[in-house]
Amino acid sequence: MTVIEPAPPTAPAAVPPLAARTGAVGGSPVRDILAVTARPEVINFAGGLPAPELFDREAIAAAFRDVLAETPAQALQYSTTEGEPALRTGLAARMSARGAATDADDLLITTGSQQGLSLLATALLEPGDTVLVEDPCYLAALQAFGLAGARVVAVPCDADGVDPRALEELVARERPKLFYTVPTFQNPTGRTLPAERRAAVAEVAARLGVWIVEDDPYGELRYDGERVPWIASYPGAEDRTVLLGSFSKVMAPGLRLGWLRAPAALRRACAVAKQAADLHTPTVNQLAAARCLGGLDAHVARVRDVYRERRDAMLAGLPGALPEGSTWNRPEGGMFLWARLPDSYDTTALLPEVVRHDVAYVPGAPFYAGEPDRSTLRLCFVTQTPEEIGEGLRRLGRGLRS
Template identity: 80%
Template sequence: MTVTETAATTAPVPPLAARATAIGGSPVRDILAVTARPEVINFAGGLPAPELFDADGIAAAYRDVLAEDPGRALQYSTTEGEPALRAALADRTSARGLPTGPDDVLVTTGSQQALSLLATALLEPGDTVLVESPCYLAALQAFAFAGARVVAVPGDDEGIDPEALGELVVRERPKLLYTVPTFQNPTGRTLSADRRAAVARAAAAHGLWIVEDDPYGELRFEGERVPWIASHDGAGDRTVLLGSFSKVMAPGMRLGWLRAPAALRRACAVAKQAADLHTPTVNQLAAARYLADRDLDAHVAKVAAVYRERRDAMLAGIAAALPDGSTWTRPEGGMFLWARLPERYDTTALLRPAVDRGVAYVPGAPFYAGTPETSTLRLCFVTQTPAEIAEGLRRLGTGLRG
């Protein structure tokens, strides 16, 4: 038998799982790949400003843990996370009004992993998940991979509409509600205290899990902090709070966490064992050392002050850049501004002309679980200087007007 004959009779490899071919990649990642040229002013990414990382402080933390106990720092760790880091996270959470002990916390490899673990632990194929409209894109991906049926909750510039939520909970019988209530991605809006209380009441009344994702909450520029949904009466036994160091320390460390009721937290730990055993030990110990030796809150305040200048620069130039009849959000913190152009505009079709003029944004359509609003777009304002923002908005105006 010849090589040719052998090849001709070889059976094809089995196909990929249906979910692997049905779920597309991240449009944001695709845009970043296209707009990597240095001359492009990139409002598309959700990346923190690298020049503001406390590189010296983080490097010192790594040096210290590696010098003092390299065997531990480079060894396997427990799935739940390093005790020193879990204790520090519990203390920070308690200080912000939500009593928390170390055993309430599971350390994850970025808060994105927390979403995947929760999808594994909570969702069966066909379960219904409620999300905001629009919604954080990677959450939509995580729930879709789990085979969930994702339903958008109507809202307005203040976020989820509590009445619409109540109606959907009764009609759809969802397993969970996912929300980013503070400086939401992609809109930058913040859910009011009254609406948070209404969400908590709906969950308590109808047996609903709440996944409260808070990666941006510490990046407040103005206004008063709004308490977590998890702190409201009736929400404590059904709310999972997600946090992350990606926006306040460094995303490359890939450190997130979840605070959850005991049974769900244990289920997530089992899912994590199957996924990656544990989050890298040296990263956890370095973060714990940084929290012990440095003032993270002071560092975040410096970062937020710079981000506020950049937000103000974007707000100052946005009216001239967008077509007449456009509207946009005014975030009190975070990283994003959301704009809605008149309905005749298609921001997906307009992206290429904008990139050709040296500026990029993210079209709004991928952020919708239901019918997309194709005239929307997301702008990230934190990675450019005010001068670069002004020039980027000038280019954006030229691109949108053809």
């Protein structure tokens, strides 16, 4: 009888050589911090997470039930890449009512507005192209542009946002493919670009020919003051601005629903890129969201009232938590507050000690495309109750003092 000997164990296959761009772009420090601080006893000011207890669960559940009961074949089937007509029509009406005349055909539904950034990077950027960004900038945008091989250059900003004169100088010198901005309740700083600066940015774009990518995931979360129009609505910017939006902060992030409003040729290029990425955003989610649009304004008003109270609780507790000489802003809306400690503090180096006190923040350094300000940090104020915020700030104070 022939005895068959077992084959010797083989070594794991080597990983194939990775594309150079994957090594040049790191992961998300915010995600890393959330993984480390997932313990329930940690009061976490690090995430950009909406408050889950405020999700309109009944309305969303009813919308899914109705969609699956009334149009199951459509809801569970493939859809067009551009998105479901019902959702695009409802979104177009909302955007038009807010000052940006929009037709359904002007919109491309995306799997979160983050996908919109990736599609734009694919459609517009060649390796080595220059992209201008705010200083500091939304972290995931830096990742998307970095993966595309772009050269990212920061535009100087102050407490009100981007400096239009600095933008003009950099556009003239660098000849960038685009300028990326979150002008309303910016992530990470919470600041809002005033109307006169928006007009100046639009004028620079029109005169020098630069494209603007205007990202607006937080604009409906205004607690004080009057709404400032989108840059996309200003003369000179209408035909060279891409406007990104999202339901993540006002409906639910788990739906992964965003949209991209752009001139036809660029929108078509993004649709081709989306076909290659995921074919289309889930049909059932789109149809359910379309049914929720009618009650969305009332829901957002309720959310705003709660978030305003939480913002005020954080502002009230900061003087006792941060060291003498610290400064911070008072955002009119959104989810984030930006603080700067005295120069001797390095918030990245301090974070492990602070986490030992069961509280967390995001250091400011990763948000900078250029030289970072290591004394800065971002605090999210919407996820915890006022009582939890007060306790979290007391823990933060102890951690910083230690």
